Amino acid sequence: MSCRDKETRTYKQLSQGAIQADIYYEGSGSPVIVYIHGGALIFGTRAWLPAEQIERYTSAGFSVVNIDYRLAPETKLQDIVQDIQDALAWVRTTALQWYDFDVERLAVIGSSAGGYLSLLSGTWTSKPKAIVSFYGYGDIKGDWYTRPSAFYCSRPTVSRDEAFSHTGDRELTDGPFDRFPFYLYCRQQGTWVREVSGMDPLLRGHAVSAFNPVELITPAYPPALLLHGDQDTDVPCEQSVQMYERLLVKGIPAKLVTIEGAEHAFDNQFDQPVVQQAFDAVIDFLKLHLQSEA
Template sequence: MKETRVYKQTGTCSIQADIYYQGPRTPVIIYIHSGALIFGTREWLPVEQIEYFTSCGFSLVNIDYRLAPETKFEWIIEDIRDAIHWVRTDATQWYDFDIKRIAVIGGSAGGYLSLLTGTMDYKPNVIVSFYGYGDILGDWYAQPSEFYCAKPLVDRANAINRIGNVEITSGTWDRFDYYVYCRQQGKWVQEVTKMDPILDEEKLKQYNPIDNITEEYPPTLFLHGNQDTDVPYKQSTIMYEKLKSMGIQTELITIEGADHVFDHHFTEPQVQLAFKQLVNFLKVHLYT
């Protein structure tokens, strides 16, 4: 059964999470949705994945967060930090989670935010990144995307028309045009963070997972299709190699021939195997 609660209240937003509680002392997964920090909603998490995780004995907390560009980039990061804090503190008045066994899982931008939690004061015990990225300062985001430039051009006027001036926690698909504009122009960093990749490089590095790995970084699993047209496969391999070089427990599952959002093809044998490996990774590192 699902219960929906507000995990954070701001001046303009009630930020919600769906909780699938599986009983006392169960380990908990915090799930962070995709959408380039611009669009998306917690409702995107497929039912098949919810049922799979819960049937494996995990309680699940599926969160929303405020979206860019209406919300400051730093405040989006705060929402993720506050969600982890809520699970560890306030949520325990309703749910007897095992708060010493917390995993954070996310896809794409949610994968980026998941990787960023490994650099926070309150780190999860395990991180899983589906086709996420650990380097927002790389050329893949700072230069026009060949894949998106092959699509019909979105001019700035039409892009801006897709967004508003009021903070939101759920972004519809029409906002995708704004993302396409960002990728065609190579301006995601400027548009989403309101910072310049060169002039504000040192500040941006605070939010760049690959620049903030320490020996305390949690065990991390990467899952990525090697034919990803949105987030380069290399974004997982470079994080994986960096963690491995620092002695962090990490694994990389390559989905051969797969594009972005491969996990939504849940019944495919390669994806089924990957989820079995994922759950095994969680159990190994949450219970040792």
């Protein structure tokens, strides 16, 4: 199955609709990548994964399961996390009736908020075998997310009423970019954690810690590759550096790739040589850590 031959399946049925995944199957026994899109958990869709990236993975022999999930603030972080856990469980069980990929060789890859969810997946009981985070974040309790952002405060102020006018009252899994003002409001106010999780990180820090990867690393954490642009104005590069250093302290095989001069979402500039080199590193990392033990 090539990048042009995707199949779409429902991995979770809700009362208000289905949550779906696109599957790019590369044959019996192939290792599998579960991809999680970004968008601050507020907007975005699986359709954001560029065809060039899908082709890069599938041409290297990896099956890809590209998932949607419910979005905030209509759905809170706890239920979003449950969606990701349910997607991984679906890949490992139900999906096998159609695709006999090797679920013992499963990696999770995500960008931005998807990178955060990917890093969080390494803290669960049922873990992937490897994790790749593109400009993700490991510390949602840090000042960068819980206090007003100087970068976003330089933009015109978004009022609370305007912010919430871009949200709704029913769950959704396909969030258009016109929801961005709600994210901008959260960053200007330093309230992303509270609005997305329903928990105040200052008043319920212990509860938020259950969703904070950097606090949850154990010696059982999977090997991880972190990629980040050093000029990222949305998610500070220090987020990947901090996670990388903590992984090393815990003895986890980890690698950090810093892209000099790169901003957020640098991987969308796929034709750039430095981005091609970054994807070479991703493929090498996946092949190393998803090797067959047969």
